[in-house]
Amino acid sequence: MEEIRQPMISMKNVTYSYHSLKGETPALKDVTFDVYEKEFICLVGPSGCGKSTLLSLLAGLIEAESGELISEIKDVGYMLQRDYLLPWRTIYDNVALGLEIQHKKTTENRERLREMLKTYNLADFANKRPSELSGGMRQRAALIRTLALEPDLLLLDEPFSALDYQTRLEVCDDVAEIIRKEGKTAILVTHDLSEAISMGDRVFVLSKRPATILKEIPIRFETENLTPFHRRQAPEFAGYFAVLWEELQKASAG
Structure with missing residues (x-):
């Protein structure tokens, strides 16, 4: 059945x-x-x-x-019309922001973030600022930031x-x-x-x-x-x- x-x-x-x-x-x-x-x-x-x-x-x-x-x-993740990446933070620090706020920035989660950046072709831009990325790359980073909290x-x-x-x-x-x-x-x-x-x-x-x-x-x-x-x-x-x-x-x- x-x-x-x-x-x-x-x-x-x-x-x-x-x-x-x-x-x-x-x-x-x-x-x-x-x-x-x-x-x-x-x-x-x-x-x-x-x-x-x-x-x-x-x-x-x-x-x-x-x-x-x-x-x-x-847990719900929300992605809006704008990416809302903080201009003074690197891409890595931006995608880690949710984990940081929720005090979940463990060694395991940090490693998972780096793997996600690598998987979705942003690893080479981890230390760049949002202004150095294209609009599409910024939206990809915003999605990874949302997924980092495993909604x-x-x-x-x-x-x-x-x-x-x-x-x-x-x-x-x-x-x-x-x-x-x-x-x-x-x-x-x-x-x-x-x-x-x-x-x-x-x-x-x-x-x-x-x-x-x-x-x-x-x-x-x-x-x-x-x-x-x-x-x-x-x-x-x-x-x-x-x-x-x-x-x-x-x-x-x-």
């Missing part, structure tokens, strides 16, 4: 609103989905629909007003949006490779449909605010383990793009 997979995260009918002196602003309404171990989930939807609010809920920064959020996650879940809030197109393609490949090699579960917020198709195992299309999930689209390619760049060249890619574009148009109109 096939073993039934249990989700790492289960969200059921979750609703959330922002409150201010001007009143209430609904952000999420009856959001329901599951996330499984080692999955790469992508969230797309109209601008301002509540995608980042959803990440904040998953990170435990805010609490749902109603509904249920069941999570097996203990169960990675939340990626448009981490490639500030990069030029060529660098963005290269970094997508880098990040996808690192996440899969490290065996991590990840959720990516993006406005780029091509990015979602090229990186995700499933794509969730969110409605206008207050956001709910309108459509879940599993992404499957005949050739397995393609890089994001090679997924974009696969014959299935155009079909997925057409479906996602149609769903996003419905979401924006609705």
Whole structure:
């Protein structure tokens, strides 16, 4: 008998609103989905629909007003649009910052960091300052800094949006490779449909605010383990793009 997979995260009918002196602003309404171990989930939807609010809920920064959020996650890593590398610290000291803050900079962890820098082609730049690295290399360093704390879940809030197109393609490949090699579960917020198709195992299309999930689209390619760049060249890619574009148009109109 096939073993039934249990989700790492289960969200059921979750609703959330922002409150201010001007009143209430609904952000999420009856959001329901599951996330499984080692999955790469992508969230797309109209601008301002509540995608980042959803990440904040998953990170435990805010609490749902109603509904249920069941999570097996203990540690969450968060990667933002900017790399936030400290300009006066070396790359090694930047990637070690989280360990330093949490008093986990043991000999074992320091060695693991050096191995990660070597594995992901940053060892030769360990003693450089962030200003001496390209945008793509900086984002790679930011991801290693996040992974150094061994999070169960990675939340990626448009981490490639500030990069030029060529660098963005290269970094997508880098990040996808690192996440899969490290065996991590990840959720990516993006406005780029091509990015979602090229990186995700499933794509969730969110409605206008207050956001709910309108459509879940599993992404499957005949050739397995393609890089994001090679997924974009696969014959299935155009079909997925057409479906996602149609769903996003419905979401924006609705």
